Amino acid sequence: MQDVIAEGRHHNLDRDRFLGRLALMHRIRAFEEEAIAAQKDGLVLGAIHPSIGQEAVAAGVCANLEPADLMLSTHRGHGHTLAKGADPLAMMRELFGRAGGTCGGKGGSMHIADFGVGMLGANGVVGANIPIAAGAAHAQKLQGSRQITVCIFGDGAVNRGPFLEGLNWARVFDLPVLFVCEDNGFSATTRTREMTGGEGAAARAESLGLEAQEVDGNDVVAVDAAARAAIDAIRAGQGPRFLTCHTYRMTGHTAVDPATYRPAQEVDEWRGNCPIARLEVALRLAGESDARLSALQAQESGAMAAIAQAARDTGWPEATGAFTDVQDIGDPRERAF
């Protein structure tokens, strides 16, 4: 019965919409595969936290946003940032610490922000983006804006105080913000369920008065539908919403974490649940050709390989940048003698 329902849904699939999502998911994966390879070559200098396997969350949520909407992300934020429309070449340069990086080489992977596309920052501190997102939404409300804010964080964040404070704040002030818990099951290298009292993220959100929904985070069609409904409600002035997307991290916590703390069988099962492969199946059922799907993947892989090469060919930023944009008054070189 379920297959029939699924098949029925696939026949009705908005193919153009989901071809766009598929291209985005390929882009995210190819970007991160290039970044992991580049780290092995010593080109990516600091830690990176890949989101391979979680692409449906970024693609399903962010593609429902308007360009002027705001988004905040985490240390595992390449996918969200690409999905909000950031330039992958500038991002790769940032990972390489090169001139022309999204943040001029000052931030690296964990501090990518692109205010030009409403991406208000990844964050090196788990859960720290939640109060900041509440504040961005607070400003939007004060300004009478139609725009909203989306805040994406992992399941590890639900055990930090700012999760409670930020969700409560959003409810108290009735703010236009969507909180997305991208639940990959792990708080760094520890299983979140072993560290979490009660029923977890959605239950905690509901206890604070937020309407919460949970979806299969590897089903981009489901994520898209849930995010769209929530975002429409928020934009209509109905206050904050909460969405948990259950997914799985195919890599370790960082790109160099072998993640031996989880059984191979579990990883294999999730590999069979790949969000990209699932969307391809759905698009084939809806009538897309293998050739078109392969071409899409080749196009994004080729593009990301080209940007990795271009980033490789870019020079370092000027060292004097270490003293700029610290603050307007006072000499940051003080004591530098």
Next chain:
Amino acid sequence: MAVMTYLEAGRRAVIEEMQRDTSVWALGEDLGRGGVFGQYKGLQEMFGADRIADTPISEACIMGAAVGAAMTGTRPIVEMRFSDFALCAVDELVNQAAKARFMFGGQMRVPMVVREPVGMWRSSAAQHSQSLESWYTHIPGLVVVAPATPADNLGLLKSAIRNDDPVVYLEHKNLWPLEGEIPEQEHLVPLGKADLAHAGGDVTMVTWSGMRHGCLRVAEQLAAEGIGVEVIDLRTLWPWDRDTVFASVERTGRLLVVHEAVAVSGFGAEIAASVAEALHHRLKAPVRRLGAPRIPIAYAPPMEDQARVSDDSIAAAVRGMLEPAAVS
């Protein structure tokens, strides 16, 4: 000139800046009832509950939300109630507000003022009495201001609200009722400029916040004895006014730094070291610092007073610096 209290001067600064710039708003606990000390009295009636926002007791979120709102085109004034409580929001201030502009490559600014009432104030004990300015002067990206007079509280708070980077604004609780003259017309005091509060040629005394007043009392007392003390109230601790301090020490050859905070790792150490490094050839006596002993502040007055820098200890330090060096 009008006479106004230090508290009322801060309130006037907020009113004037909120009238001037509609993107300015304030958020904190109990603001609708005037705030814990009455600094916001009547402001919610004047500006509405959106712009004088009552918040939950959520220091981390008050600070973090201000960061997000500052990134999104508004200029929040954060009220932390007691500087001690701001420690619940250190990540939001130190890792987020102070670093965002730099870390994100200068794409945006974080124009916010964090008001943190500081200092010892009649048996408030260890969690409501601290002076932690040196925590903030240590953090790149933060401006640190500590006014000591009503006129400075007006003029510096207005400048802080207009500043495009995060400002930690430390008002001393013991000074709330202090009265002083305030210009009738708009009054702005530039950030980073010290006030030469008392002229004298023998010893330079650098101070700020509540200790300005003890230093001035001692300077008057010693003037009667023929000892000239130059009192410099830094007003802004980062960036601090090196030019004014160095010029004074060039004249006097002696430096005494006086602050209420614990002496160990206090901001006085930075000033003393800077002067010792740059002006050692001019010094007629070793630089000296006075601050609190490294003890939590106690409740009962006899013990609480052990954490205070007294007028007598300031005067004794000055006299000691003027004695000829002992020959051993």
